[in-house]
Amino acid sequence: MAELKKDERFTWSGGKVLCESSITWGIAEQSNGLMAILLNVPGGVLTGKQLRVISEVVGEDGIVKNSRRMAPILFVAKEKVGNGLALLKEAGLKVACLHGSVRNIVSCPGKGFSKNSRGDTLELAQVLNKEFYGTILPWDFKIGISGCPRNCAGVQCHDVGLMAEPRGKFSLWIGGTESGFSPKHGVLVSKGIPKDKVPAVIRGILELYCEGAEELKNEQEQRVRLYGVLERTGIDRFKQIVTQVLAN
Numbered sequence: 001m002a003e004l005k006k007d008e009r010f011t012w013s014g015g016k017v018l019c020e021s022s023i024t025w026g027i028a029e030q031s032n033g034l035m036a037i038l039l040n041v042p043g044g045v046l047t048g049k050q051l052r053v054i055s056e057v058v059g060e061d062g063i064v065k066n067s068r069r070m071a072p073i074l075f076v077a078k079e080k081v082g083n084g085l086a087l088l089k090e091a092g093l094k095v096a097c098l099h100g101s102v103r104n105i106v107s108c109p110g111k112g113f114s115k116n117s118r119g120d121t122l123e124l125a126q127v128l129n130k131e132f133y134g135t136i137l138p139w140d141f142k143i144g145i146s147g148c149p150r151n152c153a154g155v156q157c158h159d160v161g162l163m164a165e166p167r168g169k170f171s172l173w174i175g176g177t178e179s180g181f182s183p184k185h186g187v188l189v190s191k192g193i194p195k196d197k198v199p200a201v202i203r204g205i206l207e208l209y210c211e212g213a214e215e216l217k218n219e220q221e222q223r224v225r226l227y228g229v230l231e232r233t234g235i236d237r238f239k240q241i242v243t244q245v246l247a248n
Ligand code: SF4
Pocket: 108, 109, 110, 111, 114, 115, 116, 117, 118, 146, 147, 148, 149, 150, 151, 152, 153
C-alpha cells in the first residue's frame, strides 16, 4: 500500500511560495493585487489572542473573509506577507493547504456547544488535523464532521464525512464532493467506528486513494479526487480496508 508522506516546509520568498512537494499552500495573489493568506483552522476555532494577531496582520481597515471551509482568509499587501506570516506563527497559526493535501477540516460545534450533539466533533477535527495536515496527496481531500443527524457540516458532501453516534462512535461516508461541475453525495461505508480508530481508518483510505490515483495516472488527468478513484476502481477495497482496521 502507498506510504503517506508529509511536507510542511515551505518558504515565502517575498514574491512567491517555495515548496519542494506538490502541495499548494494558501498564500495567493488575488485579482485586486492583494495577497490572500488562508489559515489552517480545524473546525473554524480561533482564540481571542489569535483574533487579535489576525487583526494586527490585516490592519484596522483590512479584511478577513471566512470561507465555506471555515478557514479565515486574510487580505494583505504583498510586502506585508513576510511579517504577517511571522506574527501568525507566533500565535500558533499555520497556513492552510490549498491543493494537493487535506483541506481545512469542517466541523459543526458539537458537544459542549450544541445540545443535539452526540460527540466531540471539534476535538476530532483537531486530532485529524494534527495527524494529516501537510500530507502529500494526489489532489484535494476534504473532511467534514457533524455531531448528529441534523448534519450541519453536510458530511455526504466531503471526501470523508463523519457523523457522531451515541457512545463515542462515528458513521463514515466516503467519496462525496460539494463543488465542481458534478457535485456528488458520498456513500455510507461503516457505522459504529470507535473514535480512537477514526485516524487509522482515514489513514487506510488515504493510502488506498494515493494507490488508486497512481494506477489511474495514465488514464486521466493528474488531479483526481477520491470520487474519481471510486468510480474507476470500485468501493469494495475501501470497505475492506475499513473492516481490516476495525478488526485490529
Ligand atoms: S449537526 Fe447536530 S450537533 Fe452539530 S451543530 Fe448541527 S444540530 Fe448541533
